Amino acid sequence: MQPQAANPITAFLPILLMFAIFYFLLIRPQQKKQKEHQEMVKNLKKGDRVVTSGGVVGTIHTLQDDYVVLKTGEGDTKLEVLRSHVSELRK
Numbered sequence: 001m002q003p004q005a006a007n008p009i010t011a012f013l014p015i016l017l018m019f020a021i022f023y024f025l026l027i028r029p030q031q032k033k034q035k036e037h038q039e040m041v042k043n044l045k046k047g048d049r050v051v052t053s054g055g056v057v058g059t060i061h062t063l064q065d066d067y068v069v070l071k072t073g074e075g076d077t078k079l080e081v082l083r084s085h086v087s088e089l090r091k
Helices: 008-042
Strands: 049-052 057-063 067-072 077-082 086-090
Touching (some): 008 086, 049 067
Antiparallel strands (some): 049 057, 049 086, 067 077
16 A cells, blocks of 8 residues: 555644644734834824934924924024824823
8 A cells, every 4th residue: 555645735724724824923913013003193183293213302393294393492492304203192
């Protein structure tokens, strides 16, 4: 008697299962988080209090296409920050 040949589908099943696990645990949540961040950046408006990825907290003074001007501190200190580097809105 000859040994029965293994089904090629069963050989690739563990690899497919690992890809599915990585997709649902790593890739999909990261894509969702990135989409939420893009939506938040798109909806920024004057007067919003924000935190940049560098940790600077300020209030949006002016909005441009690719950057925002933040007013920080008590004086008339203003910083230009790329929109993509605004990490969160503060209440």
